[in-house]
Structure formats: structure tokens, C-alpha cells
Amino acid sequence: xxxxxxxxxxxxxxxxxxxxxxxxxxxxxxxxxxxxxxxxxxxxxxxxxxxxxxxxxxxxxxxxxxxxxxxxxxxxxxxxxxxxxxxxxxxxxxxxxxxxxxxxxxxxxxxxxxxxxxxxxxxxxxxxxxxxxxxxxxxxxxxxxxxxxxxxxxxxxxxxxxxxxxxxxxxxxxxxxxxxxxxxxxxxxxxxxxxxxxxxxxxxxxxxxxxxxxxxxxxxxxxxxxxxxxxxxxxxxxxxxxxxxxxxxxxxxxxxxxxxxxxxxxxxxxxxxxxxxxxxxxxxxxxxxxxxxxxxxxxxxxxxx
Ligand code: NAI
Numbered sequence: 001x002x003x004x005x006x007x008x009x010x011x012x013x014x015x016x017x018x019x020x021x022x023x024x025x026x027x028x029x030x031x032x033x034x035x036x037x038x039x040x041x042x043x044x045x046x047x048x049x050x051x052x053x054x055x056x057x058x059x060x061x062x063x064x065x066x067x068x069x070x071x072x073x074x075x076x077x078x079x080x081x082x083x084x085x086x087x088x089x090x091x092x093x094x095x096x097x098x099x100x101x102x103x104x105x106x107x108x109x110x111x112x113x114x115x116x117x118x119x120x121x122x123x124x125x126x127x128x129x130x131x132x133x134x135x136x137x138x139x140x141x142x143x144x145x146x147x148x149x150x151x152x153x154x155x156x157x158x159x160x161x162x163x164x165x166x167x168x169x170x171x172x173x174x175x176x177x178x179x180x181x182x183x184x185x186x187x188x189x190x191x192x193x194x195x196x197x198x199x200x201x202x203x204x205x206x207x208x209x210x211x212x213x214x215x216x217x218x219x220x221x222x223x224x225x226x227x228x229x230x231x232x233x234x235x236x237x238x239x240x241x242x243x244x245x246x247x248x249x250x251x252x253x254x255x256x257x258x259x260x261x262x263x264x265x266x267x268x269x270x271x272x273x274x275x276x277x278x279x280x281x282x283x284x285x286x287x288x289x290x291x292x293x294x295x296x297x298x299x300x301x302x303x304x305x
């Protein structure tokens with residue numbers, strides 16, 4: 001492969017800055033730290049950073065127990081070693097300064113993401129690779145907030161929830177992404193114990209492009225009164241080998257998120273419209289504040305146990 005003379009000299013990825021210390025950002029920080037990368041975790045408030053630390057602590061305890069089932073001292077050693085690789089700050093520009101890679105996992109809002117990346121572009125060194133963990137937005141659109149040069153080093157790096165358990169990372173290639181940068185991202189993905197797949201910048205990439213229309217069709221089965229939620233879930237688990245049925249999976253993901261993605265794709269296009277037509281039962285549940293597991297009720301009721 002010919003190297004273009006204008007290609008920016010790439011460094012090995014050692015320092016990762018993760019922006020957003022929520023569910024996904026905390027998970028990404030954790031797996032990177034476990035792989036001995038230096039991680040700076042950023043959020044807007046100390047409270048949000050504290051939340052991120054709590055998410056990591058709870059998860060890493062389980063990992064440590066699995067690694068050293070009988071040995072509490074070794075468990076603690078493992079936890080301490082990982083935490084030694086993590087620092088936290090509310091100053092994203094400062095955190096960009098010695099990042100080889102920045103992974104953004106903030107709120108799913110294109111304007112907010114673009115503003116963040118615009119600021120980071122000015123603050124980060126030339127070689128820094130920029131990635132978004134967006135599930136449903138166009139990586140190309142987000143990258144438009146940055147310079148021509150940076151856009152050649154701007155990709156989607158899409159992890160799955162829960163990050164410590166899910167083995168896949170979709171690396172989303174925009175038209176402008178350099179092959180050398182893609183290769184580096186594939187390498188760092190493997191280093192943190194995940195398997196990368198490559199995908200163009202299209203709605204839902206691979207996994208959600210297939211999963212979201214499938215789940216919406218499951219909701220339509222309910223809407224039409226053809227089967228119960230329990231029967232749909234049992235059918236897909238026992239008949240199609242799915243680990244979770246589509247209805248319980250939707251409750252796990254969050255019904256507001258499901259609706260947000262379907263509505264967004266309907267607006268931005270790039271997907272067959274009939275695959276994302278509105279579904280009454282979904283709209284009704286979201287309007288009632290029944291958002292799934294996180295609100296106690298969704299298609300199922302999680303309040304009684
Ligand atoms: P979350 O709501 O748990 O966490 C988002 C965090 O970002 C919060 O701590 C918030 O304070 C922080 N934040 C918001 N604006 C910020 C800013 N300007 N600068 C720094 N921090 C900021 O959200 P979650 O679920 O972790 O999602 C984050 C991203 O990951 C979204 O783009 C989402 O689409 C994507 N994603 C989510 C998955 C999921 O299953 N939840 C799966 C894969 C991707």
C-alpha cells in the first residue's frame with residue numbers, strides 16, 4: 001500500500017482519552033485500563049466522574065473474581081493495577097493534549113458531539129485519532145466539525161453494552177479515513193480483547209442495522225395482537241437460538257432509545273422507510289414513561305420480583 005507523503009506520522013496508541021463517564025464510557029475506560037493502556041476519563045462534573053468510577057468498580061470486581069477465584073489478595077491487586085491506569089478530569093481540552101486516541105461516548109446528540117470535537121480538534125496534537133462510539137448518528141456528519149486533516153483520522157469505534165462482556169467492536173470507516181489509521185484501530189481493539197469488524201458509515205452499521213428492524217417487527221406482532229411478549233421472546237430464544245428475545249432485549253436497551261433510533265433513521269434516511277415506520281405500542285409506552293428496565297416497567301414489569 002503506497003503511503004501518501006502527506007500522511008501524518010502515526011504513533012503507537014498508548015494513551016486513550018475517553019469522553020463521557022456513563023455506561024459506555026466507563027466500560028470502555030475499564031477494558032482499556034485492564035489491557036494496560038493509560039486512560040483519562042472525562043466528564044462534565046465530578047459527580048458524573050464518580051458515577052463512572054462506581055460503574056467500573058462494580059464491574060471490575062466481577063472480572064477480578066473470575067480471574068482469581070480463590071485469592072482475595074490477587075483480586076485486589078488486579079483491581080488496583082487497572083485503576084492505576086485510570087485518571088479522571090473534567091477538563092476535556094487538557095485531556096486531549098497527550099492522547100493518542102480519543103473515544104467519545106457522550107450524549108447521543110449530533111450538535112453536542114460536533115461542538116465537543118471542534119474543541120478537541122483545536123486542543124489535540126496532530127497525530128491524535130478521533131473516534132465516536134455513536135450508535136445511531138452518522139460518523140461522517142459528526143466529523144464535519146473537524147479539520148480536513150483530522151477527518152482522515154476520524155472513525156466510528158462502536159462498542160456494545162455491557163462493554164466488559166461484549167466481544168465486538170464495529171470500526172466505522174468514513175470515505176476519508178486513512179487505511180493506516182483503520183489498521184491502528186483494529187490493532188488497539190484486539191489489544192483490549194475485542195474482535196473488530198469493518199463497516200461503512202451507514203445507519204446502524206451492521207449489528208443495529210439488522211437488530212433494530214427485527215425488534216420493531218416484534219413490536220408490530222404485539223400491536224397486531226398476534227402473540228404475547230412472552231411467546232415472542234420464548235419463540236426467538238428456543239426457535240432461533242437468540243440469548244434474549246427481542247422484547248426483553250428492547251426493555252434492556254431502553255424503549256426511549258429504541259424510539260430515538262427509529263425516529264432518527266426515518267428522518268435522516270439511508271434505510272428502507274418501511275423498516276422503521278412508527279409502532280403504536282412503542283410510542284405509547286414511551287409516552288407513559290415506561291422505558292424498560294431502567295424505569296422499572298417497559299413491556300414487562302420489573303418492580304415485582
Ligand atoms: P450515558 O447517559 O450513560 O452517559 C453519557 C455521559 O456523557 C454522561 O455521564 C454525561 O454526563 C456525559 N456527557 C454529556 N455531555 C458531555 C460533554 N459535552 N462532555 C463530556 N461528557 C459529557 O450514555 P451511554 O449509554 O453511555 O451512551 C453514550 C454514547 O454511546 C452514545 O453516543 C450512545 O449512542 C452510545 N452507545 C450506547 C450504547 C448503550 O447500549 N447504551 C451502546 C453503544 C453505543
